[in-house]
Amino acid sequence: MKLTGNTVFITGGGSGIGQALAEAFHRRGNQVIISGRRRSALDETLAANPGMAAIELDVQSLESIQSAAQQLTREYPQLNVVINNAGIMLPDSAGSVQDDAQLLSTVMTNLIGPIRVTSALIEHLKAQTSATIVYNTSVLGFVPMAVTSVYSATKAALHSYVLSQRYKLRDSSVRVIELAPPWVRTDLMNSREAEAAMPLSAFMEQVMQQLGTDAFEILAGNAPALRANPGPEEYSFVENFNASLPF
Template sequence: MKTTGNTILITGGGSGIGSELAQRFHDMGNSVIVAGRTRASLEETISGRANMHALTFDASTPESIDAFAAEAVSRFPAINVLFNNAGIMEREDLTTRGSTDIAERTLVTNLLGPIRLTNALIDHLNGQDDAAIVNTTSGLAFVPMKATPSYSASKAALHSWTISLREQLRGKVEVIELAPPAVRTELTPGQSTREGYMPLDDYASEVMGLFQQVPTPEEVLVKNVHFLRFAERENRFEQALAMTSAF
């Protein structure tokens, strides 16, 4: 993936990793459109930056995603990079019968959202030079955290789907997976100050260095996520699971 001269659409661009990477890519000479649910946070991300734009994004239904994709392409026809970054993470108790609202909401946002938006934009991307799709998964795609089962499962599914997408689009559209470790953002309450989590600035700097490698890795993995990503291959899955279970 080239790192300059793109027009990049980033969902979840109003906060956390999405906001930070949007600004980093903008600093490298890209036009960037950030999309999310909250207009105020999007405006904060783009404040004072030329060639950064904000679009509100409703991922709740196929119809809302189709409408959003049509608006994005109409206003920014040069879009050649889709960055599926929006996501939510909530704790769940599976030990007694209860509501499945968290699971359903998580799967719609974290899995169906990227699938539907990719589908809505794939014909457009197929016609663009230097087209790429980046899907944000998680280290928990490879070793789940017991407190967030639906989040972990959604990211594992997105990892698998991304592999299939890459193979189908090989030679047409570049497909990259970004799998973060635990990073200091407000993905969950209090996470931005939690001990042991990677500072957001450090994470973004390492990620941008990996994106500048030639060729771009198919999986963009900072060193802090290797413990989870390669746990099964290195025969220490149970150790890694014990670690995530202790969070």
């Protein structure tokens, strides 16, 4: 995709990878609009990046998504890049009773939310000369982490949706890209100080370089090896992977 001259909307843009993506596109001269539920996080990001814009959005709410889509297309008619980044990652218990409220919240945020966001904006994007949809999934969609089984499952499902949407849009002006991060130093799972996690700056350097190509999958750090695992013999890899984790 081209990295300049875009109007970019990013969900979950007030922290972590979403904020880093917003700032990277902002530095390249794009009009960037971030969204999130926490107005304070959005305001802090705006204060550090003059010219960036923000709207409040709860991706668990269809009404909020539809309202945000109407505002975006009205105020930013040149909108041509949508980055579905908002997500939650919490420990769960696949080996016992799942917390139902957490289960529903995770599925709504990580899977139904991005599908709804894109659905609300898809006809607008198809009318653009060139447009891009980016989904932030995870390598855990290919190699699940057992202590976050629902999170991993939502990312696997989102990967599947990406493949279908890419096929359906193959003859349109819209490209569909999947960004599947490895373990990165963010607030997810309190990973900001984790030595084994990839530094956010190094991750972003690789991500932006790859986004500037024709790649359909963006895989930084050790993500390519994890992406390559699924297949008939995948369980032994998954078993060893989970046994090696500090969680």
